Amino acid sequence: MNKFKLTSFLISGLLMVNCEDLMVKPSSADLNVRDFESAWHRVNDVYPYLDFKGIDWDSVYTVYRPLAEASRGDEIYLVLRDMLHTLKDGHVYYKTEGGGEVYPFYPERHFRDRHGYNPFVVRSYFDKELRISESKSLEYEILPDNIGYVFLSDFHENYMINEFPVALEYLRNTDGLIMDIRQKRGGDYGNVEAVVTRFMTGSLAKPDFYLLGEKLDLSPFEPQGSFTYTNPVVVLINGSTFSAGELTTEILKQLPQVTAVGDTTGGGSAGGNSEPPNARTEFLLPSGKTINVGTVDLRRYDGLPWEWLGVTPDIRVEQTEADIALGIDRQLEYAIELLK
Amino acid sequence: MKCLTFTAINVSILFTVSAVFGQIRDENKSVAYPEGITMEYGIGNYSVKDKYISEEKYSGKLPYFQVGWVKSHDKYFYDLSFAFRHSDDVANHNVKTDIYLVRARQGFQYSVADFTLFRKDMFLFLGPSTDFFLFNNEQQIAISGFEYVTSFAMLFSAGIRATLLYPVTPGISLESRLNATVASMGIRMVDDEETNESPLKPLTMLKGLDLFSSLGIRYSPNSKISIGAKYFFSGANISAWDPLRSASDNVAIQLTFDF
Numbered sequence: 158m159n160k161f162k163l164t165s166f167l168i169s170g171l172l173m174v175n176c177e178d179l180m181v182k183p184s185s186a187d188l189n190v191r192d193f194e195s196a197w198h199r200v201n202d203v204y205p206y207l208d209f210k211g212i213d214w215d216s217v218y219t220v221y222r223p224l225a226e227a228s229r230g231d232e233i234y235l236v237l238r239d240m241l242h243t244l245k246d247g248h249v250y251y252k253t254e255g256g257g258e259v260y261p262f263y264p265e266r267h268f269r270d271r272h273g274y275n276p277f278v279v280r281s282y283f284d285k286e287l288r289i290s291e292s293k294s295l296e297y298e299i300l301p302d303n304i305g306y307v308f309l310s311d312f313h314e315n316y317m318i319n320e321f322p323v324a325l326e327y328l329r330n331t332d333g334l335i336m337d338i339r340q341k342r343g344g345d346y347g348n349v350e351a352v353v354t355r356f357m358t359g360s361l362a363k364p365d366f367y368l369l370g371e372k373l374d375l376s377p378f379e380p381q382g383s384f385t386y387t388n389p390v391v392v393l394i395n396g397s398t399f400s401a402g403e404l405t406t407e408i409l410k411q412l413p414q415v416t417a418v419g420d421t422t423g424g425g426s427a428g429g430n431s432e433p434p435n436a437r438t439e440f441l442l443p444s445g446k447t448i449n450v451g452t453v454d455l456r457r458y459d460g461l462p463w464e465w466l467g468v469t470p471d472i473r474v475e476q477t478e479a480d481i482a483l484g485i486d487r488q489l490e491y492a493i494e495l496l497k
Numbered sequence: 498m499k500c501l502t503f504t505a506i507n508v509s510i511l512f513t514v515s516a517v518f519g520q521i522r523d524e525n526k527s528v529a530y531p532e533g534i535t536m537e538y539g540i541g542n543y544s545v546k547d548k549y550i551s552e553e554k555y556s557g558k559l560p561y562f563q564v565g566w567v568k569s570h571d572k573y574f575y576d577l578s579f580a581f582r583h584s585d586d587v588a589n590h591n592v593k594t595d596i597y598l599v600r601a602r603q604g605f606q607y608s609v610a611d612f613t614l615f616r617k618d619m620f621l622f623l624g625p626s627t628d629f630f631l632f633n634n635e636q637q638i639a640i641s642g643f644e645y646v647t648s649f650a651m652l653f654s655a656g657i658r659a660t661l662l663y664p665v666t667p668g669i670s671l672e673s674r675l676n677a678t679v680a681s682m683g684i685r686m687v688d689d690e691e692t693n694e695s696p697l698k699p700l701t702m703l704k705g706l707d708l709f710s711s712l713g714i715r716y717s718p719n720s721k722i723s724i725g726a727k728y729f730f731s732g733a734n735i736s737a738w739d740p741l742r743s744a745s746d747n748v749a750i751q752l753t754f755d756f
Binding site for chain 1: 541542543544545546549550551552553554555556589590591592636638646647648730732734742743744745746
């Protein structure tokens with residue numbers, strides 16, 4: 158029995174060697190080519206800016222199809238990344254099975270300006286703490302000289318629909334208002350509408366909206382809420398203002414009391430729509446990976462998309478990371494002086 | 498699973514045989530349990546399949562550093578260890594991932610049986626342990642610099658630890674250890690845009706297991722210092738969320754000082 162014990166002890170010890178390969182087996186499915194085909198066709202079918210950007214999508218197929226065929230395992234992510242990068246669209250991403258959005262491209266203007274806004278520097282211009290909304294999507298307070306300030310960080314969910322009226326009510330009696338939309342990534346059309354209509358005294362046509370290539374006939378914006386804010390408004394923008402933040406800026410710029418100050422926005426106007434289902438931006442590939450490609454083409458009031466072009470300020474005020482490091486927010490200071 | 502089965506069989510045999518044949522432990526026998534501070538360095542082949550971010554298997558070399566401390570008390574030995582592993586060279590073909598592993602354990606080892614093998618004494622120790630396991634996985638693909646694919650898992654566990662010591666000569670002994678988590682509180686990254694699944698769950702060993710087993714040899718030239726070499730296997734299987742399974746075969750050297 159002693160020999161039996163020792164033998165079993167040693168044998169099982171030896172058998173543990175190379176357990177690593179036995180316990181974690183390679184994936185059996187290889188769907189890389191099908192994933193590639195599905196992704197390529199999705200972009201070909203729905204992406205609105207291939208012509209605008211002068212992208213020959215057929216040649217992209219010619220280049221990347223052999224790479225997809227040669228890819229092994231997760232190398233398909235590299236093929237998808239490089240193929241989607243050719244769109245140079247800050248809305249486009251791919252997603253792994255469990256999460257993790259990977260953006261192959263982000264606008265250069267974003268990288269230039271992403272440190273051009275600092276909430277701590279902004280706070281140094283106040284003599285009291287800023288109020289923060291429940292979802293933390295808004296912070297607002299009144300500056301000296303009775304100038305209102307509101308920072309809008311997130312146009313998703315119903316944050317602006319629910320919380321912007323509360324902030325605007327607090328700022329209602331100010332002599333001017335600074336709307337800070339720097340560092341803004343994206344959101345929903347309904348939240349944009351909830352903000353811009355609070356500054357309108359009459360109807361305003363909506364900017365053109367193309368869904369899967371078809372121009373939609375949209376009813377104009379109408380004033381909403383218990384009052385309209387008619388005092389001067391400065392909208393602060395920079396290269397990190399993106400997507401829904403850009404749409405908000407473009408609409409507000411049409412109003413007589415609004416001046417956009419700062420720098421040209423990032424430039425992303427490809428959106429999506431919940432209906433029809435094919436207009437949703439997220440698209441499932443055969444293996445379970447997801448790609449996100451815009452199906453909606455939004456336009457500025459001059460008829461051009463703001464994709465790549467961005468929305469330009471009425472008054473350009475440059476701000477650098479070095480300014481922020483010194484505790485100076487030149488764009489905010491300019492806005493304050495303008496509203497005094 | 499084959500490996501787990503054999504490891505389980507091994508432990509079962511040791512326990513069963515000892516009990517059946519009535520080899521009662523002799524309180525007067527000296528126990529050569531290695532006390533003091535131990536430093537270990539090793540390297541192993543590591544494989545992981547983390548379905549939160551990929552269906553694919555990632556493999557590569559993963560270094561291993563551990564510091565441990567063992568202190569004897571009247572009825573038991575107290576054992577504390579901390580291990581860290583990191584590599585940015587674990588890959589699926591040309592796609593690399595950055596792996597961080599942390600394991601911290603403390604346990605109590607009671608001498609529960611001793612028996613004779615080839616006319617030499619063999620000692621079996623058994624006791625509870627509390628364990629911490631951290632896994633972090635960052636796939637190295639993104640180029641935008643601030644969005645990347647990452648996944649993590651943690652286990653806070655109650656476990657069991659068994660140690661078998663077989664002094665071959667007065668200076669040389671064989672050692673085998675097994676540590677397995679029994680019940681855990683697990684934390685796992687979840688995609689909160691896709692699911693309402695809780696990132697925090699209580700787990701049995703069927704859903705959250707961190708396993709370690711080793712077989713090694715130790716040479717003690719005197720009572721204050723010993724050196725050793727061992728093979729060890731470590732693996733984790735967390736299946737209550739997107740499954741995570743990892744395993745590694747390793748070799749390590751160890752140096753122990755007793756004060």
